[in-house]
Amino acid sequence: MCGIRTSWNTVGDGEFFCEECGGDRNYRRRTGRRRFAVLGVPVLPRGCTGPVIECASCQTHFGTEVLDRPTTSRFSGMLRDAVHTVALAVLSAGGTDSREVLDRAVYAVRAAGYVDCTAVQLVDLVEALEADTGRFMPQVNPEGTLLAIEIHEAIDPLTPHLLPSGRESILVQAARIALADGPYTPAETEVLGTVGDALALDPADTARLLSTARTVP
Structure with missing residues (x-):
């Protein structure tokens, strides 16, 4: 007979991940006005509600x-x-002379979604970045600051949305690229430590994963 009735007004729209549907859906951003209704007829205002996101x-x-x-x-x-940036970072630290390293990097980047990636493309990108800014050249950028910024810019937005296993997987994948031609070099260890930091991994966990990666086929 009587109750609170809400009149909704759409103020925006877009696409989002609907937890109820379990996938990407369109949404409407809505605000509402609440009114006390008698026999379905709004009588008295009861304030505003929202905004809400309606699937x-x-x-x-x-x-x-x-x-x-x-x-x-x-x-x-x-x-x-993120995987593409990490692969380039490891290649820049360890070099692009090893076929095994390049093959491992190409495999990782393709698996992440760049299905047309080739070793030539990765080498060209590393060389182009070096020529453009010197960001990977020790004599120009001895602290690796610019490289660290690149890694964080690519990984930081992703990290909150990854499960712990997903964050660890990215680091181990990077470590396997570095190990494809032998033990870690100091430069590779530094880059992998930066990757672990960007993934919000505890330093002890990063060290453990880098050690574990040595035994992963």
Whole structure:
């Protein structure tokens, strides 16, 4: 007979990951006005509500924080770019002369989503970056600051959305690239430590994973 009725107004839209549907869906960002209704007829205003995120498919309402989670397609892109950047960083630290190292790097980058990646492309990118800024040249950038910034820029946005096993997997994958031609060099160890830091791994866990990677086929 009587109750609170909400009149919704759409103020924006976009795409998000719907937890209820389990996939990427369109959404409507909505605000509402609450009114006391009698026999379905609004009588007295009872303030505003929202904003909420309404799934266009299942109509479930979520808090706006749901938009902090990347869509599946966005997450895939972030992961692809992070693995690509890490592979380039390891190659820049250890060199691109080893065929085994290049093959391992190409395998990792392709598995992450760059299916057309080739060894020639990776070598060209490393050389182009060196020629462009000197960011990988010890005599120009002795502390590796620019390389560390590149790694953090690629990984930091991804890290909060990865499970611990996913973060560890990225580091081990990078370590296996470095180990493809023999033990870690000091430069490779430094780069891998930066990767572990960007992945929010405890230094002890990073050391453990780098040691474990030596025994992974």
